[in-house]
Amino acid sequence: MKATIKDVAREAKVSIATVSNVINGKDIVKKETREKVTRVIEKLNYVPDQAARTMIRKKTNTIGMVVPSLSNEFWGSLAGNIQRQLLNFGYTLLILTTESDPKVEQISLNTLKERNVDGVIIASLGLGSKADKRYVEALLEWGIPLVSFHPYEKKLTTVWGDYMASSMEVVDHLISLGHTKIAYIGSYLSGIERELGYRNSLMLNRIPVDERLMISGQEEKFEFFSQYGYDCAKKLCKDNVEFTAIFCSNDLIAIGAIKAFEDMGMHVPTDKAVVGFDDINMASLYRPALTTVRQPITEMASSAVTILIEQIEKPDTDHFAKTVTFPMKLIIRESSGAQI
Amino acid sequence: MKATIKDVAREAKVSIATVSNVINGKDIVKKETREKVTRVIEKLNYVPDQAARTMIRKKTNTIGMVVPSLSNEFWGSLAGNIQRQLLNFGYTLLILTTESDPKVEQISLNTLKERNVDGVIIASLGLGSKADKRYVEALLEWGIPLVSFHPYEKKLTTVWGDYMASSMEVVDHLISLGHTKIAYIGSYLSGIERELGYRNSLMLNRIPVDERLMISGQEEKFEFFSQYGYDCAKKLCKDNVEFTAIFCSNDLIAIGAIKAFEDMGMHVPTDKAVVGFDDINMASLYRPALTTVRQPITEMASSAVTILIEQIEKPDTDHFAKTVTFPMKLIIRESSGAQI
DNA sequence: CTGAAAGCGCTTACAG
DNA sequence: CTGAAAGCGCTTACAG
Structure with a gap:
């Protein structure tokens, strides 16, 4: 059975709050206590449960990406680039292909919410203009950090090409x-x-x-x-x-x-x-x-990732819905x- | 703010247990109650929080997929197919592209563990035979349900073609x-x-x-x-x-x-x-x-998904490391x- | 510094 | 059928 914070606390004869402070590197813990706890953590092979953390921190370190299809070199390449770059920031990519199908689009929207992604990247929608608008508005209304590769809305931060x-x-x-x-x-x-x-x-x-x-x-x-x-x-x-x-x-x-x-x-x-x-x-x-x-797919992916991460990690800063336009060749x- | 089960319960004037029973399709709920709750759910645009569920159920409903690249129609198509089919089972796909780079492969392995995926699909590795073997063995040792599109190991359930x-x-x-x-x-x-x-x-x-x-x-x-x-x-x-x-x-x-x-x-x-x-x-x-x-990509994806889900959802059954071979044309x- | 306690959003016995 | 309550494994004020 996987060890929990309670097991560690009991074994180390401290409170779970102290264990929590140790695993989170809070420097308010006395050195000896910290060492004792650290020893027990290693002994029990304890790893903090991500789900519990996620629930409290309200952060999944997951980014959602909406794309019509992956069996297409352009989008596949974009998705792969984004995925790898996100990994460097400690984020994971959840790709949702919609096949330009309104029903699937709707499901994808729900999935994004269920999974509580920290941000969303819209590679392209394919519902037709009205449905697109609704989709983006649902996302906007949700208030989640958003970057799009197409300017569906004025309020949308966009990375695209000229x-x-x-x-x-x-x-x-x-x-x-x-x-x-x-x-x-x-x-x-x-x-x-x-x-x-x-x-x-x-x-x-x-x-x-x-x-x-x-x-x-x-x-x-x-x-x-x-x-x-x-x-x-x-x-x-x-x-x-x-x-x-x-x-x-x-x-x-x-x-x-x-x-x-x-x-x-x-x-x-x-x-x-x-x-x-x-x-x-x-x-x-x-x-x-x-x-x-x-x-320039790699550069565009990089730009989108950087902007999105900044929006997520510095929520207090004012983030304009800027548009970054890349030159094409x-x-x-x-x-x-x-x-x- | 995202609606929670409490908001729904308050609005529908029922307990959170009843709401829970409704969203989980338990048929012990009286029809009228269910309809009332369903209406409120839609009105509030409520979606259950996965992190909370995960904590209780000990299940992330996330499947990891290791693939060398997405900018390739075959793998992209495979990944897209798998992603969509998993969605029908209530699972989400976490795709990790490795670019056939041993370092990235290692990171992907860690990510899979951190994220506590319920199962892993190996589309293809690209490390060379020895590294492949180590990679698969690490997965096997972890004890996680596994399906591969290549028979790297005898103990590996494989879906492939003749x-x-x-x-x-x-x-x-x-x-x-x-x-x-x-x-x-x-x-x-x-x-x-x-x-x-x-x-x-x-x-x-x-x-x-x-x-x-x-x-x-x-x-x-x-x-x-x-x-x-x-x-x-x-x-x-x-x-x-x-x-x-x-x-x-x-x-x-x-x-x-x-x-x-x-x-x-x-x-x-x-x-x-x-x-x-x-x-x-x-x-x-x-x-x-x-x-x-x-x-037959769609069929192969479907087979891999079905087998993997069965391994995950019926852990008590004996799961042989069978090989499913599809005919090519x-x-x-x-x-x-x-x-x- | 350290611990008791509240609470995150759910599910699940269990009582009524 | 329905609800009150316990509890999943954490983090975070807050009191001491």
Whole structure:
């Protein structure tokens, strides 16, 4: 049977309060007493019970993370990075995948509460805007320290990238290569900023936006990005509106699109130039190698962790709902058809 | 402030014992009382505190999972599946990524103990055989319920696939296409069985095993499978030992190898037929689409979860260290050059 | 310095 | 059926 603080107290002939003071390193304990207690602790192989401590201290040293899926390199990598960095601070990560399913989202919210996590990281939600808002509000109302990788709410501390600016850079890049008929495939899971960047770039370059060339993906329900990209690319081609280049809101969508184009007998980048987003591992290995935008995942994870820990451990400080924006980097490879 | 059982009891004008009985689904509660309490629970948004429960029940309802990395579709998918299935049983998953780093492995072991997890799932270790053995033995000595996806130890309950048989099938497939010079690239993270299957098939087909065509990957330290596959493929070609086909122990390695071949001016499958393993999402989207072996991840996750939960919740039953082996499925696509 | 006591939020006999 | 009470293993004022 595991020894408790009582066993130690009895054996050392002191009170449990004294034992508590010893294990918590309070220097009010007389040296001899401390040594006596320490000896008994070792003898009985006593380890304080975490659950009891948690109950009193109101701190679990656990951080919750909400993410749509782990079978996706970007989120998996983000989660792994965060997990390892948290470990250095003495925290443990509780990952909850939601599969963009409202029911599962709800369960995940309950789990977060049950487990009494000290803070929450929102990697991405996928419920659609209204449900997202409710979800975040429930968290906000709960009053728990929060960091999000997407600015769902003004009151939310956010760590993210300059997705709009980098998307503009992508489209500028395509335009500089001579393209004017540029399509777009997005997904609600990657936010609206890429689409805005796409629109802005076109407008600034005085190219009319053709809504028939855009699939926002704000409504679709999909399981796999690459299949989605494949389907969307085919749909765009069937619609018979000419385009020579396409910007996809993540690499998996881009790879699906490329596959679709090739299946239809087109060649990338000659017939269709393609650009993705994220620079997943596969991007440089795909054929053609993918032109894409690299997110500094490790640094972003580190930033989120640092901010969250500070919020938790210095609750008295005023914590503004600041937004930390990381620069992205356009990585030009074969799929956009640039001379490299 | 978070609502407690007392708040609910006061609001519903019942005792905390009754509230407890309601939240624990004890059917001794009168229907009207239950409904009244349920209403208050929802109104107050009450969620039972796990720490308090844990203290009494001596159970954290947390399962630990050790996995080398999450930025990999196979493991990420496995982890996500396990996490969601555990949630149905009321358990939470604590994922520890080790990055195949012995120091991190050690920390993960301590974390598992501190957190008092109820059981542990070993997805894969990556320390090398001796360290693996020590790791598993520490877990076994601790006496905690354990399920592994690799049979590191006889005393270990294992859920895995018939990797040897399916690897034989792969090589048989290549041989049936006329290949006799077949190379192999493995990794210690995917075990030795694929290599054994490769060797067995060659032997049974009376094709001498040429060690120069094999890279076991039992020693290498590598971060990214695809880069590893790329490097190995180049190395094999430089060694100037002729081969016309190659079997890679996972899809990422295979994709890296294909990229290498194409970069060297060879064509897949004409010049080199390539087969991978796992059937990740990307496999069907790569060009050429990858011939590979599909693992039934969901079913394997489900099996591991069921077995582990049973070990935890029925500790008095005799639990043999059984091995559950799942069948794999050869998926023939373009990269092996078969007529489809 | 040290100890008696209250209390964290639950579950579980046990009495009514 | 329902409630009062004990108790899980700790920490933390507070009294001495």
